[in-house]
Amino acid sequence: MSVTQDILPFDRIPGPEGNVLSGLLPQFNSDPLGLLTESFRRYGDLVAYRFGPKLGPLKKTIIAAYHPDLVHQLLMETERTFGRDSDGFRATHDLVGDGLMTTEGSYWRRRRHVLQPLFTPKRVAHYTDLMAAEAERILEEQDRRVDQRLDLHHAMMRYSLRVVGRALFGTELDDVEGELHELIPKANRGIMARTTQIPKLPLTVPTPTNRMFLRTREGLYDLITRIIERSSAAETTGNADTIVSRLRAARDPETGEPLTEQEIRNEALLLFIAGHETTAMGLTFGLHQIGRHPEVQREIAAEIDAHHAEGGTAAEYAQNRETLGRAALSEGLRLFPSVHMTERVARVDLELGGYHIPAGTSVFVVPWVTHRHPEFWPDPERFDPTRFVGGKRDRPKYSYLPFGGGPRVCIGEHFALLASGVLLEALLRRHRIVSHDERISMKVLNSIRPDKEVWTTFEKR
Numbered sequence: 001m002s003v004t005q006d007i008l009p010f011d012r013i014p015g016p017e018g019n020v021l022s023g024l025l026p027q028f029n030s031d032p033l034g035l036l037t038e039s040f041r042r043y044g045d046l047v048a049y050r051f052g053p054k055l056g057p058l059k060k061t062i063i064a065a066y067h068p069d070l071v072h073q074l075l076m077e078t079e080r081t082f083g084r085d086s087d088g089f090r091a092t093h094d095l096v097g098d099g100l101m102t103t104e105g106s107y108w109r110r111r112r113h114v115l116q117p118l119f120t121p122k123r124v125a126h127y128t129d130l131m132a133a134e135a136e137r138i139l140e141e142q143d144r145r146v147d148q149r150l151d152l153h154h155a156m157m158r159y160s161l162r163v164v165g166r167a168l169f170g171t172e173l174d175d176v177e178g179e180l181h182e183l184i185p186k187a188n189r190g191i192m193a194r195t196t197q198i199p200k201l202p203l204t205v206p207t208p209t210n211r212m213f214l215r216t217r218e219g220l221y222d223l224i225t226r227i228i229e230r231s232s233a234a235e236t237t238g239n240a241d242t243i244v245s246r247l248r249a250a251r252d253p254e255t256g257e258p259l260t261e262q263e264i265r266n267e268a269l270l271l272f273i274a275g276h277e278t279t280a281m282g283l284t285f286g287l288h289q290i291g292r293h294p295e296v297q298r299e300i301a302a303e304i305d306a307h308h309a310e311g312g313t314a315a316e317y318a319q320n321r322e323t324l325g326r327a328a329l330s331e332g333l334r335l336f337p338s339v340h341m342t343e344r345v346a347r348v349d350l351e352l353g354g355y356h357i358p359a360g361t362s363v364f365v366v367p368w369v370t371h372r373h374p375e376f377w378p379d380p381e382r383f384d385p386t387r388f389v390g391g392k393r394d395r396p397k398y399s400y401l402p403f404g405g406g407p408r409v410c411i412g413e414h415f416a417l418l419a420s421g422v423l424l425e426a427l428l429r430r431h432r433i434v435s436h437d438e439r440i441s442m443k444v445l446n447s448i449r450p451d452k453e454v455w456t457t458f459e460k461r
């Protein structure tokens, strides 16, 4: 594309000035959401951020696109004019190898073809019973406890570990919970450290960060291999219809060949990492909000009671996308999108929001900020599930994108929403959520999460 007079040059994109040597890197590392939100308020829908020194080869300018129309262009054009080959993407690839989430082009397309049918609403509905059993188990465990206060974050991590684990592998993962909860935060820290490292050092350079990264990778591969072996043993007894068993039966659409064991391991590991924490975070922040809003909670409980009084089943309630319960979970994901930001890279010179963007430029897409865009979300900080009820959804499509969009939209969206709906139904049918803290104190890595306990009581109704 040639740069015409109507298109402004790249260096005219407004944005905050940073430190001469490190640019905005220190602010971004210490408070990314604060930096992005503030600069959106100040500079508008397209903002430039400089990372690294002001001059020289290490200078790097990243753009953030906040307006839904720009987000639309970025997401729909992914795999064409925009790619995913960002620093974060490469760091994730370094950790988990080739898989649906870490590749592009024909490899990604072939994987998507194999995995997509395993996550349709109809297919995912098969997991409703196991989700319901796990939701009951969480509630029973809590009912047996003497201390009525629980850490909601811990309980939701446990629930999602069990549902994602059983759907993927058909086996209990409780015995490796400790190992996983140690490895996954290390993996996330390692990915973040490699993503923001300037200059990038190859993994063969034995820095403390690189050594920790490689040890974590080894630990994860070892753990997932053990879990898959167990899962294969369950398959031979004939009673396991799991995502891994379906991956094993799948054929590559081009070659007609089955996936190798290593390919299955990579996909299983990626699905586990992508699905487990995100679902737990969505539930933690969503239930915390419901607990802070008793009037909303009463209405959802009344809706659940009425549904059962009319002879409806718990599964039907959880699968219904038009309930107030589902709207409250959606509103929770608006205010607290587990994946608070993602990144695209321009593959060619192009135009975005009236500016010239050179090939190779990284662009942030930030659901956290777009979900608070005052043009589309009046009083954006207010928790108001009715935003997602009936005719009120008259907004541009990409003003709401907790699951991304376009060809690389989250494959686990229906799974996550169903698992969340099942838990909410089971919980509010017999209990009331009391959230003790006004707000959750957060830490932000490659997703958002609480940085301490989220004290909560499930009171009997």
Ligand code: HEM
Pocket (backbone or CB within 6 Å): 100, 101, 102, 112, 164, 270, 271, 272, 274, 275, 276, 278, 279, 282, 337, 338, 339, 342, 343, 401, 402, 403, 404, 405, 407, 408, 409, 410, 411, 412, 413, 415, 416
């Ligand atoms: C509330 C829960 C979840 C949230 C908020 C979430 C969010 C997202 C987002 C925003 C993306 C797109 C990233 C981008 O465009 O750069 C994504 C992709 C993905 N998600 Fe999720 N996710 C959730 C649950 C799950 C679950 C349960 C699974 C699987 C078990 C899963 C598997 C994936 C995979 C494999 C991709 C990559 C798809 C591709 O690149 O083709 N996610 N997710």
